[in-house]
Amino acid sequence: MNKWVLKGLKTGIKTTLYPDKEETSPGISPGLPQGKQTMGDEAQVVSRCPTQALNHIKDMISVDYRRCIHCFRCLRGIHNPVDWDKGYEWAVSIKEIDDASRMLGKAFDHSLHIRFVDGGACGACISEIEQINKPYYNIHRLGFFITPTPREADVLLVAGPVTDHMRLPIEKAYDAMPAPKRVIAIGTCAISGGIFGPSFASEGGISNLIPADIVVPGCPPPPLSIIHGLLLVVSRKPSASLTSPKSTEGERPHD
Numbered sequence: 001m002n003k004w005v006l007k008g009l010k011t012g013i014k015t016t017l018y019p020d021k022e023e024t025s026p027g028i029s030p031g032l033p034q035g036k037q038t039m040g041d042e043a044q045v046v047s048r049c050p051t052q053a054l055n056h057i058k059d060m061i062s063v064d065y066r067r068c069i070h071c072f073r074c075l076r077g078i079h080n081p082v083d084w085d086k087g088y089e090w091a092v093s094i095k096e097i098d099d100a101s102r103m104l105g106k107a108f109d110h111s112l113h114i115r116f117v118d119g120g121a122c123g124a125c126i127s128e129i130e131q132i133n134k135p136y137y138n139i140h141r142l143g144f145f146i147t148p149t150p151r152e153a154d155v156l157l158v159a160g161p162v163t164d165h166m167r168l169p170i171e172k173a174y175d176a177m178p179a180p181k182r183v184i185a186i187g188t189c190a191i192s193g194g195i196f197g198p199s200f201a202s203e204g205g206i207s208n209l210i211p212a213d214i215v216v217p218g219c220p221p222p223p224l225s226i227i228h229g230l231l232l233v234v235s236r237k238p239s240a241s242l243t244s245p246k247s248t249e250g251e252r253p254h255d
């Protein structure tokens with residue numbers, strides 16, 4: 001018998017139980033910084049952030065997840081670091097948070113076809129997206145399938161800041177998709193351009209080309225965050241927030 005089959009029979013099913021159960025395995029997520037109230041010199045941490053993701057207003061430090069690149073400068077090697085959340089449900093529904101029309105209906109609950117296009121990513125988000133199709137995360141069990149053609153796709157996943165050369169391929173892929181279709185931006189670059197920003201060579205995020213329905217912050221977001229985004233697009237999970245503490249204003253990718 002093939003040794004991989006034997007090994008599988010011996011070790012049993014190792015696929016994550018998320019979303020039925022919370023995943024608590026070590027290393028499953030790098031976590032995200034959290035906003036907090038300041039009482040002393042904590043505000044100094046704001047100047048350490050290279051992307052202006054941290055803000056200090058009145059007595060609160062807030063985090064803008066559209067800009068955070070997971071550099072850990074606000075956590076490591078500093079007295080009074082920010083708080084750190086170890087979770088992974090980071091996906092956010094853009095525009096009207098509670099607008100059900102932004103989500104795909106019941107028919108897509110367990111039959112969602114996904115087309116991924118690399119918009120000039122560094123490779124980190126691509127690596128995490130690859131994981132969702134592997135045995136540990138196994139999105140097939142959730143009724144989610146990667147498809148090679150946009151003509152079969154319900155959801156377009158885009159990673160990277162959308163480089164000049166990828167504008168046309170992304171537009172063509174989106175135009176070829178049948179309605180209703182939704183767009184999910186994976187990672188900080190796809191949301192805001194990240195460290196590349198908008199430039200002569202970069203769109204500065206997918207929403208400057210095609211409006212994103214859902215964004216998944218992180219640099220890169222771990223596989224469970226990407227799965228959370230897919231569950232959110234079919235209304236099987238609620239939305240997270242793009243800021244910490246949560247903003248009371250409408251959340252958009254480029255405010």
Ligand code: SF4
Nearest residue numbers: 049068069071072074
């Ligand atoms: S981890 Fe994010 S919020 Fe913290 S310093 Fe780095 S970019 Fe800024």
